[in-house]
Amino acid sequence: MLSKKAEGTRPIAVTGATGLIGRRLVPSLQNAGLHVRALVRATGASGSPSGVVGDLRDKYALGQLVEGADAVVHLAGIAHTRLRSVAEEEQARAVNVEGTRSLINAATEAGVRHFVFASSAHVYRGQEGLGLREDAPIEGDTAYGRMKLEAEETVLAARSSNMRISILRPCLTYGPGVRFNLQSLLRAVRRGYYVHVRDVDVIRSLASVDTVSAAIFHLLDARTTHSVFNIADRSPVHVDDWVNHLADLMQVRHPYGLSRSAMSILAGFGSAFQRVGLPAPLSRDSLHKLTSSFSLNTDRLASTGFSWPETRETVLREMISAEFGSGSR
Numbered sequence: 001m002l003s004k005k006a007e008g009t010r011p012i013a014v015t016g017a018t019g020l021i022g023r024r025l026v027p028s029l030q031n032a033g034l035h036v037r038a039l040v041r042a043t044g045a046s047g048s049p050s051g052v053v054g055d056l057r058d059k060y061a062l063g064q065l066v067e068g069a070d071a072v073v074h075l076a077g078i079a080h081t082r083l084r085s086v087a088e089e090e091q092a093r094a095v096n097v098e099g100t101r102s103l104i105n106a107a108t109e110a111g112v113r114h115f116v117f118a119s120s121a122h123v124y125r126g127q128e129g130l131g132l133r134e135d136a137p138i139e140g141d142t143a144y145g146r147m148k149l150e151a152e153e154t155v156l157a158a159r160s161s162n163m164r165i166s167i168l169r170p171c172l173t174y175g176p177g178v179r180f181n182l183q184s185l186l187r188a189v190r191r192g193y194y195v196h197v198r199d200v201d202v203i204r205s206l207a208s209v210d211t212v213s214a215a216i217f218h219l220l221d222a223r224t225t226h227s228v229f230n231i232a233d234r235s236p237v238h239v240d241d242w243v244n245h246l247a248d249l250m251q252v253r254h255p256y257g258l259s260r261s262a263m264s265i266l267a268g269f270g271s272a273f274q275r276v277g278l279p280a281p282l283s284r285d286s287l288h289k290l291t292s293s294f295s296l297n298t299d300r301l302a303s304t305g306f307s308w309p310e311t312r313e314t315v316l317r318e319m320i321s322a323e324f325g326s327g328s329r
């Protein structure tokens, strides 16, 4: 729990409050009696938390958001989407990099005590390897990863004796309302066209929305000299077991397996289709991702006294009912 010191009347400003993580974080802050002031877009979903209406690219709105705030939790960003053109990449950059720059500048000017920024495990080179610590090589080998890295650098440069900075690097996060890769995986398992790659034991860190939300809550007031934290569930998963478990929860059969060589042939066709603009569910790149292990070391987070919520199973069930309804298959 936040200490009395942080429980003042000064609000906690939150961006991205309507997103996957924000929807979990905001109620937990409010339930702890904290005053949340959210940045919400005029076009945002109904039921958005109250706060300042505006966009991350609107400096005036950012000034209003952070005025008098004790801390800022910056979650807003363009994620979960493939950036298919230079124009799309520029739009994402205006939000993920320039928006972050405007927000940290506004926070500095307003005398905010603590700025928490949701970066991503995508900053690690190749997103491969087991037990990566926060000092593992960073590269940003995707447009999204590069933007997160640049934003991290901008935020870290604003660290001062007056303003603490926490950079969080969550891995792939699951919870109700997932989109993009995880949503596609859920649908594929449900409809029976997800295929395991046989004889490859892929290990991956995942984070439940409860883990990410609880980590932010905890770090807002934790005593630590560190600024950068990996965020993941306490232990990584064996992907095949995890997917089989999802199938059990959905009451559908476990996916079949195909050998790696058969998958490579299919991936070769998929890549050829994609090169001529045709859709294909599998490509060489996606097969490489499917067969690569990637896990984060979370000892640094543990060293701050963080206790992981015991709600992985509940969150998985919530995710499935949000996607398919709570009835049977």
Ligand SMILES: NC(=O)c1ccc[n+]([C@@H]2O[C@H](COP(=O)([O-])OP(=O)(O)OC[C@H]3O[C@@H](n4cnc5c(N)ncnc54)[C@H](OP(=O)(O)O)[C@@H]3O)[C@@H](O)[C@H]2O)c1
Pocket (backbone or CB within 6 Å): 015, 016, 017, 018, 019, 020, 021, 022, 039, 040, 041, 043, 044, 045, 054, 055, 056, 057, 074, 075, 076, 077, 078, 079, 080, 095, 118, 119, 120, 121, 169, 170, 171, 172, 173, 174
């Ligand atoms: N989910 C993951 O697996 C994961 C993993 C690592 C890091 N992260 C990072 O964690 C953060 C939160 O992720 P998430 O999964 O909760 O994201 P999300 O579900 O995609 O939500 C994005 C949030 O950002 C807001 N937003 C987008 N563009 C905006 C703009 N121009 N101005 C103001 N608000 C804007 C959205 O508002 P609207 O509702 O109005 O669209 C929404 O509240 C992101 O920065 C993401 O990069 C996520």
